[in-house]
Amino acid sequence: MFQPDIPQALTPGSRVIVGMSGGVDSSVAAHLLKEQGYDCVGVFMRVGHAATEPESCASGAPSADELPARRLKHGCCSASDAIDARAVAGRLGIPFYALNFEKDFERIVDYFVDEYARARTPNPCVRCNIDL
Structure with a gap:
C-alpha cells in the first residue's frame, strides 16, 4: 500500500x-x-x-x-x-x-513540441503535474 x-x-x-x-x-x-x-x-x-x-x-x-x-x-x-x-x-x-516557474515550464513546452514533431500525441498537463 x-x-x-x-x-x-x-x-x-x-x-x-x-x-x-x-x-x-x-x-x-x-x-x-x-x-x-x-x-x-x-x-x-x-x-x-x-x-x-x-x-x-x-x-x-x-x-x-x-x-x-x-x-x-x-x-x-x-x-x-x-x-x-x-x-x-x-x-x-x-x-x-x-x-x-517560467524557465521550468519551458521544459514542458519543449517536450510538447518535440513529441508533436514526432507525430505523437503529447499530454503536457501530465508532464507539468509530475515535474512542477
Missing part, C-alpha cells in the same frame, strides 16, 4: 501551502482552511511572461481591452489570475507569493 511521506492528519494551527489560481475553487479552499484554524500561505505559479501591452491572437481577434468586460475569460496562470489570487489572499489576511 502506498504510504506518502506527509502527515496523515494536520491539525488546526498547522501551516499549509495553498496553491491559488485566482479561481473559485482555490479561493474557497483557502477560506475554508483559514476558517478551520490553519495557518495558510497562498502561492501562485507564474509559468509565462506578462505581456507588456495587450495583444491580439494571430487570427486578428480583438484584444482583451476591446472586448466587453462580461466576455473576458482569464487564461491559466495569467497576470490577471495572479492579481485575483493576490486579492483573495489579501482579503483573507494570508501571506501570498507568486513563484516564477
Whole structure:
C-alpha cells in the first residue's frame, strides 16, 4: 500500500501551502482552511511572461481591452489570475507569493513540441503535474 511521506492528519494551527489560481475553487479552499484554524500561505505559479501591452491572437481577434468586460475569460496562470489570487489572499489576511516557474515550464513546452514533431500525441498537463 502506498504510504506518502506527509502527515496523515494536520491539525488546526498547522501551516499549509495553498496553491491559488485566482479561481473559485482555490479561493474557497483557502477560506475554508483559514476558517478551520490553519495557518495558510497562498502561492501562485507564474509559468509565462506578462505581456507588456495587450495583444491580439494571430487570427486578428480583438484584444482583451476591446472586448466587453462580461466576455473576458482569464487564461491559466495569467497576470490577471495572479492579481485575483493576490486579492483573495489579501482579503483573507494570508501571506501570498507568486513563484516564477517560467524557465521550468519551458521544459514542458519543449517536450510538447518535440513529441508533436514526432507525430505523437503529447499530454503536457501530465508532464507539468509530475515535474512542477
